Amino acid sequence: MDAEDFPTATRPADEWWRSAVIYQIYPRSFADGDGDGIGDLPGIDIRLPALRELGVDAVWLSPFYTSPQHDAGYDVADYRDVDPRFGTLADFDELLAHAHSLDLKVIVDLVPNHSSSDHVWFQEALAAAPGSPERARYLFRDGTGPNxxxxxxxxxxxxxxxxxxxxTEADGTPGxxxxxxxxxxxxxxxxxxxxxxxxxxxxxRFWLDRGADGFRxxxxxxxxKEAGLPDWTAAEGAATTMSLGGSLEDELTGHAEQDPPTPPYWAQDGVHEIYREWHQVLAEYEGDRVLVAEAWVEPLSRVARWVxxxxxxxxxxxxxxxxxWSATSLRTVIAGSLKAFGDVGAPSTWVLSNHDVMRHASRLALTRPSTTDSAVIDPWEAAxxxxxxxxxGLRRARAASTLMLALPGxxxxxxxxxxxxxxxxxxxDADREDPVFSxxxxxxxxxxxxxxxxPWEADAPAYGFNATGESWLPQPREWRDLARDTQQGVPGSTLELYRATLAERSRRELGTGSIEWLSDYGDDVVAFVNNGVTVIANLGEVAVELPVGDVLLSSEALHEAALPIDTTVWVLVTPDE
Known part of the structure; x- marks a missing residue:
């Protein structure tokens, strides 16, 4: 499908989500109000002012629904209630009201691919007979082979x-x-x-009626899934089972298949009709409610169909x-993202870490097996x-975040x-809870x-996660030095870098800007101008000369007029006379 096959974009340009900085909260691990070692909604509520102070526009809450927690809440047993571990519906309502009073939007996580096996819908399906309406809620099938x-x-x-x-069926026979x-x-x-x-x-509608601003x-x-549920064997060297494969470099240079082979359980055309209907539901509500897709889909031209x-x-x-961590690869993916999403009138999004991947303060320091830009390493294999x-890792993470927050979208x-x-x-091993491990x-x-x-406070129990010292996963001792209170107000700290970067991003309206590439800095540098701000990221092995002008911020301290390696700077360049 080509860009001209997409519907013409008609969305207003001032919708809040087009340029928002959205902060992901993983409730189990953000803040614990009752001291049981598991984070909760009251704990989040207490810490919301810190996020307003940081300078974000919205929060996304990972699942807090009733759940047996076999997959940290992504196994939902009741989509219309709060798990007692996290609080109550009243706690959610209070959190939402507090967030809105701070001018923070709240995005709720939604898990529609599967439920928990504890959900009453599935329990009713187990109790019902094959071919029943209850079984038809889920993908039950007869087995193959003898018996x-x-x-x-x-x-x-x-x-x-x-x-x-x-x-096992209700009568005790294999089913x-x-x-x-x-x-x-x-x-x-x-x-x-x-x-x-x-x-x-x-x-x-249940969560929209309560005031939620959208859904991830x-x-x-x-x-x-593809009709008939056919067998699927991925080609050797294909991407992970959460994605479709494909190469961004090949896509942008015209060497890729337009549509790489699609597993029969991912990215089927029928999903788009579902989201069109959901879009209409959100449009019934005031306030630019938002749908955000977690779609592990490649290439970019395909993922753009979701938006x-x-x-x-x-x-x-x-x-x-x-x-x-390659300038060539970053320039390619930035340009490709802006084009693919721009073709359908959607903003590009930018993200470096989440609850499913290795934190980028470690991932970006992994040793690569070669210098080939297109070689993607498995972070856990490297680790x-x-x-x-x-x-x-920290130096590169600071540079990467400073670069990311300068991009439009x-x-x-x-x-x-x-x-x-x-x-x-x-x-x-005894403390690990992820089902991937087991x-x-x-x-x-x-x-x-x-x-x-x-960590919130260096000298508090559980580093301020709660008042009791309990923690569902052990916290490293070295996190004492990274606690929020040890960084707050300290020039050059990572926290202060983020605060300054978010403030300048908002002040300079970079989220709604556009970029003009600069090509004078060499292959190992990502450089562009966005709304009058010159952004230069040095990913090479030698320092780079800086242009004359006022430095707004830098991910590392600068010495004279040179940009060190693994460093990003924002500059207001002095015009030539």
């Missing part, structure tokens, strides 16, 4: 192992199989069933997140060989990155390392 003993197809779970589990693209406790819905559609329309949609590319004029409003730019250098910040938090690598018998260590409760 139906083999799974309906060869699909593998994203978390490792088979994607099918066989049930049908159900699909779970993730954990066995997360059965996939059957989105060919109109009943499922109606339930989620009601769920959207989990696995937004996975709801619809056509009548569908989602934003989608995460995972191509940018996964780009290696097995050697833990990244913390000083190099909307940016996402993951809790704790404003403190320069690295990945935690030495969590004891389902692969420890072969894949999982995502707990980016989910450790964040």
């Amino acid at each position: 139906g003993d083999e799974a309906p197809n060869n699909w593998e779970s994203v978390f490792g192992g088979p994607a099918w589990t066989r049930i 049908q199989w159900y699909l779970h693209l993730f954990d066995t406790t997360q059965p996939d819905f059957d989105w060919t069933n109109r009943w499922v559609h109606e339930q989620f329309l009601d769920i959207l 949609v989990d696995v937004a590319h996975g709801l619809v 056509r004029d009548d569908e989602m409003h934003q989608t995460f730019n995972f191509g940018y997140l996964e780009t290696p 097995k060989a050697a833990v990244p250098d913390a000083a190099v 909307s940016a996402y910040i993951y809790q704790g990155e404003e403190l320069g938090l690295p990945e935690v690598f030495d969590i004891p 389902r692969t018998n420890g072969e894949r260590v999982g995502r707990d390392g980016c989910r450790v409760p964040i």
Whole structure:
């Protein structure tokens, strides 16, 4: 599909989400109000002023629904209530009102691909007979082979192992199989069933009626599966099971297939009709409510289909997140993102860390196997060989964030990155909770390392996460020096760098600007002008001469007129006389 095949964009240019900086809160690990070691909504409420002070425009709350927590809340047992671990619906209402009083929007996470196996809908399906309306809510199928003993197809779970589990019927006999693209406790819905559609329309309205400003949609590319559920075997060297594969460099140079082979469980055309209907629901409400897609889709020309004029409003730019620390690669992905999303009238989004990936203060310091820009490394494979250098990682993370926040569009910040938090690598196996770890018998260590409760106060119990010292994951001792109170007001700290960068971004209206590339700084530099601000990021091995002008901010201290390596600067260049 070419750009001219997309609908003409008609959205207003002043919608808040087009240029917003959105802060992701992972509730289990942000702040704990009751001291039980698990973060909660009252804890978040107390810390909201700190986010207003930081300078963000909105918060996105990862799931806080009723859940057995087999996958940290992404296994939902009740979409219309708050898990007691996190508080109550009244707590949510108070948090929302407080956020709005601080001029912060609130985005709620929504998980429509699957529910928890504890959900009453699935429990009713287990109790009902094959072919019943209850079974039709989920993807139940008869097995193959003698006596139906083999799974309906060869699909593998994203978390490792088979994607099918066989049930025991009510009479005690071996029964049908159900699909779970993730954990066995997360059965996939059957989105060919109109009943499922109606339930989620009601769920959207439930939270919109309470005042939520929008939804981040989990696995937004996975709801619809190819008819017949055919076998799928990925080509050797293909991308991970959460994405479709493809190369940005090939796409932009015209060497890529227009549509790479699509697994039958990702990015099916039917998902777009779902989001068109959701778009209409949000349009019934005042205040520019927003739909944000988590769609692990490549190439960029394909992911842009999620944000056509009548569908989602934003989608995460995972191509940018996964780009290696290379000036050539960054220029390519920035240019490609602005073009792909601009073609459909949507803003590009920018993100470097979240709750599913290694924190960029560690990831960007990983040793690459070669200097080839297009070579993408598996961060955990690299980390097995050697833990990244913390000083190099922090320096690059500061430079990367300063560059990212200068780009037009909307940016996402993951809790704790404003403190320069690295990945935690030495969590004891007994403390790990990510199902990725258990389902692969420890072969894949999982995502707990980016989910450790964040430090607020250096000398408080649990570094201010709560008042009792309890913490559902152990916090590293070195985090004492990264606590928010040790950085606040300290020139050059990572926290103060973020505050200054966000303030200048807002003051200079960079989120609604456009960039003009500068080509005079060499292959190892990313340089452009956005709304009169010259942005220069040095990713090379030697210092770069700076232009004459007023330095607005720099990710590292500057000496004379030279830009050090792994450093980004914003300059108001003095015009030539």
